[in-house]
Amino acid sequence: MPEASVWRTSPNLALNQLVAERRAAGDDVVHLGFGESRLPAFAPLAERLARGAGRNAYGPVAGGDDVRRAAAGYFSRRNMPTEADQIVVGPGSKPLLMALQHVLPGDVLLPRPAWNSYAPQARLAGKKAYGVPIPAVCGGIPDPAAVRDVVRDARAAGGDPRIVVLTLPDNPTGTLAPPALVREICAVAEELDLVIVSDEIYRDIVHDPATPFLSPAEVVPHRTVVTNGLSKTLALGGWRVGVCRFPGNSWGREVRDGVISVASEVWSTLAGPMQEVAAHAFSEPPEIRQRLAASARLHGIVARAVHRIMVDAGAICRPPTGGFYVYPDFEPLRAHLASRAVTGSGSLQRHLFDTYGVMVLAGHHLGDDEDALRFKAATSMLYGDTAEQQEQSLAADDPLALPHVAHVLARVEETFTELCR
Numbered sequence: 001m002p003e004a005s006v007w008r009t010s011p012n013l014a015l016n017q018l019v020a021e022r023r024a025a026g027d028d029v030v031h032l033g034f035g036e037s038r039l040p041a042f043a044p045l046a047e048r049l050a051r052g053a054g055r056n057a058y059g060p061v062a063g064g065d066d067v068r069r070a071a072a073g074y075f076s077r078r079n080m081p082t083e084a085d086q087i088v089v090g091p092g093s094k095p096l097l098m099a100l101q102h103v104l105p106g107d108v109l110l111p112r113p114a115w116n117s118y119a120p121q122a123r124l125a126g127k128k129a130y131g132v133p134i135p136a137v138c139g140g141i142p143d144p145a146a147v148r149d150v151v152r153d154a155r156a157a158g159g160d161p162r163i164v165v166l167t168l169p170d171n172p173t174g175t176l177a178p179p180a181l182v183r184e185i186c187a188v189a190e191e192l193d194l195v196i197v198s199d200e201i202y203r204d205i206v207h208d209p210a211t212p213f214l215s216p217a218e219v220v221p222h223r224t225v226v227t228n229g230l231s232k233t234l235a236l237g238g239w240r241v242g243v244c245r246f247p248g249n250s251w252g253r254e255v256r257d258g259v260i261s262v263a264s265e266v267w268s269t270l271a272g273p274m275q276e277v278a279a280h281a282f283s284e285p286p287e288i289r290q291r292l293a294a295s296a297r298l299h300g301i302v303a304r305a306v307h308r309i310m311v312d313a314g315a316i317c318r319p320p321t322g323g324f325y326v327y328p329d330f331e332p333l334r335a336h337l338a339s340r341a342v343t344g345s346g347s348l349q350r351h352l353f354d355t356y357g358v359m360v361l362a363g364h365h366l367g368d369d370e371d372a373l374r375f376k377a378a379t380s381m382l383y384g385d386t387a388e389q390q391e392q393s394l395a396a397d398d399p400l401a402l403p404h405v406a407h408v409l410a411r412v413e414e415t416f417t418e419l420c421r
């Protein structure tokens, strides 16, 4: 049995709880610390959910034929030809990623910083996680040259890194790796015989539809497993719908069977009504495509507004191109922040919350250096407190001009202007 002290709640969920408690006590908190798309459930999907209530039998572990065929179509339309038997659906991509960690042999290479659950999942699976710095241009991908060095050193020291995780687009930096960089990491994966796990949960949140998206599954399909889901793109995190696409070769079938074996012992199958929802969403009728496009547009507009606030305050920050995050670095203000006893990501997060009631997620929770003055801000929490306000934000030509959005952005701006003055 591990020591009780090793059991920790995922830091973003713990912060979420703290914010809920402060709000219940009457405090006005701006919550930028949780990676949730704060938009209402889309009405046609809620109808599907109700219609799916009759799907009360367990059904196949991998998911029913309808949902797997729809998901195969979704991937095929994105330049990844897919058969239904390459698909497994599950209750969120998080358990599918955990199952992959159990099934795939070897240790894991992660971009540094990366989504906060990859490293704890690796630990739970008895693996070592190697953080590899991200390039200056974007996150979600470890610097390919650095991967070569880390793998060489790790193998020389008796380690066994065999998996590299990519996040396209990325949480926490809100950026999408350009195709040239994806090709580079694929070449390194070939050279070093690494399996690629490509987490594409933000795939349909690319801010500018003209931005090219290249999945490693298009470049090295034989060694790439892709995960995706409805939590981010359709704001359905609480409904728990994830999908995994395996390579069509014999190795892919082996990994798929391993994931199905884990699923059969842990969650049995994706809830029947959710399969009804997923079959509809992945088949992408025009209403779904319009919803995806409107959501991506809103995420981009608000992320760019928060990015501007951070840069105006004096931070260095990669311009956001996908997802709904920014990841500023306040290093240029180190001396000034030290005068406020802010010397690293933990004290920066605490100071922002205690002094201004603004919650962010400190970079060290994402594998980043504790001394660095970096954090993640989720910009998708700024669309309004009610479903009505959020729908208005989605429909508006200029969401930044809506009073409920303008008000909270002004609060964020005041906070960072004051912090850095």
Ligand SMILES: Cc1ncc(COP(=O)(O)O)c(C=O)c1O
Pocket: 035, 091, 092, 093, 094, 095, 115, 167, 171, 199, 201, 228, 229, 230, 231, 237, 240, 241, 242
């Ligand atoms: C990069 C990334 N991957 C996976 C997930 C898990 O999403 P879900 O389990 O809701 O599919 C998240 C959610 O925060 C995420 O940000």
